Amino acid sequence: MSTLAQTMMTAARSSDSGLAGPGELDRYPYADAPGVDRVGAPVWASAEPELGRVGRRAAGSRGRGLHGQLVQQLGQMIVSGDLGADRPLVPEEIGQRFEVSRTVVRESLRVLEAKGLVSARPNVGTRVRPVSDWNLLDSDIIEWRAFGPQRDDQRRELSELRWTIEPLAARLAAGHGREEIQQRLGDMVEIMGHSMAQGDALTFSRADAEFHSLLIQLAGNRMLEHLSGIVSAALQISGNPVTGCDRPNDASLGHHARIVDALAAADGAAAETAMRQLLTVHPEVERVVPAPREH
Helix, strand or coil, X not given: CCHHHHHHHHHHHCCCCCCCCCCCCCCXXXXXXXXXXXXXXXXXXXXXXXXXXXXXXXXXXXXXXXXXXXXXXXXXXXXXXXXXXXXXXXXXXHHHHHCCCHHHHHHHHHHHHHCCCEEEECCCEEEECCHHHCCCCCHHHHHHHHCCCCHHHHHHHHHHHHHHHHHHHHHHHCCCCCHHHHHHHHHHHHHHHHHHHCCCHHHHHHHHHHHHHHHHHHCCCHHHHHCHHHHHHHHHCXXXXXXXXXXXXXXXXXXXXXXXXXXXXXXXXXXXXXXXXXXXXXXHHHCCCCCCCCC
């Protein structure tokens, strides 16, 4: 086993994924606050009093401390529909409910505003924005949708996008002779093989995500590379796999190896075909994803 494989497998075993599982999102009932002239203003009294549980489970690697946990909590509530469109978010109420400072609330709302989930305007305040305004390519929003009421749509849409992005990336990558990246891709296949033999699904998934990220990088198309976060988010989502690529098995490993061989041979058509074989199509996706064209 290579030193790289040993390092990745050791690191993976020492930590968990930090992602929520399906159906684990906290739900929050709301009522109109008496005596307040705001329709649908949230009352936080019945919400889970501890932010830490949600933060440890889902904010994990991207947001640490109260700020990251509050972003995660509010983001989940908006995406799940608990905080519907045009719902006012009053910073004072949020701060009191979650026992965080005004600064934490302000910075958290700024993050959500950057994701298109809320808007803040003078004399109007901060309100939840409609789904049409959300940045649906944001990795956090992808994750929140994947574990909320829109989970089926999100997983289908991710599969469709991967079918658009990755076969093309594989074809383009075959035309670029960057040996260091091709060697790294081979290393990822080796790691996946060793981790699968040891039943280490976490290391397999991490090497898998690295493989696909490197492949898009090797394609040499900056716009495709900008979309690599979609693929990473899809591969990091736990629960029901988005594609068969997420399942550690001999077939998946073989398809990865064939992609590496095709890249080494500068055979774009073979690389594209191997990628299409790797991306096992769900029945829902098969109806909308066109069959591979002959080149």
